[in-house]
Amino acid sequence: MLAFNRTDLERLFPSTTWQRAESLCEQSAVVEINVERDGRSITGRVRGERRTPYLTRVNIVNGRGGRIRLSSTCTCLVYSECEHAAATLRAGELPPDRAAALVEECARIAAEAGAELDRQVRSEAPGQLALPS
Numbered sequence: 001m002l003a004f005n006r007t008d009l010e011r012l013f014p015s016t017t018w019q020r021a022e023s024l025c026e027q028s029a030v031v032e033i034n035v036e037r038d039g040r041s042i043t044g045r046v047r048g049e050r051r052t053p054y055l056t057r058v059n060i061v062n063g064r065g066g067r068i069r070l071s072s073t074c075t076c077l078v079y080s081e082c083e084h085a086a087a088t089l090r091a092g093e094l095p096p097d098r099a100a101a102l103v104e105e106c107a108r109i110a111a112e113a114g115a116e117l118d119r120q121v122r123s124e125a126p127g128q129l130a131l132p133s
């Protein structure tokens with residue numbers, strides 16, 4: 001069972017980052033948000049000081065024990081775990097619970113895609129584990 005909740009989400013970024021993200025959301029700075037088809041990342045375009053919006057990507061990684069871990073990259077100077085990534089997760093003024101649900105949904109899609117790949121590999125070589133080539 002995948003697990004990711006509001007507390008995890010709020011723990012991801014320092015509270016000052018969340019505060020800046022809140023004000024970005026209030027200014028409708030998040031101009032675009034996309035969930036990648038494989039469910040492993042959420043990308044967002046966020047207006048900042050520069051003319052072109054920052055492109056930020058939140059990566060979803062399945063951790064141990066069904067936990068989900070997140071990491072983020074961005075084209076801004078902070079580069080990772082910045083307010084643009086936080087704003088992307090809160091885009092459209094998603095309440096934290098719904099943002100967490102979105103992350104969990106993405107991870108579920110990714111896990112299902114991974115399980116499907118697993119089944120294909122196993123059916124090609126029954127009883128054997130695929131060795132990395």
Ligand SMILES: [Zn+2]
Nearest residue numbers: 074076082084
């Ligand atoms: Zn950024």
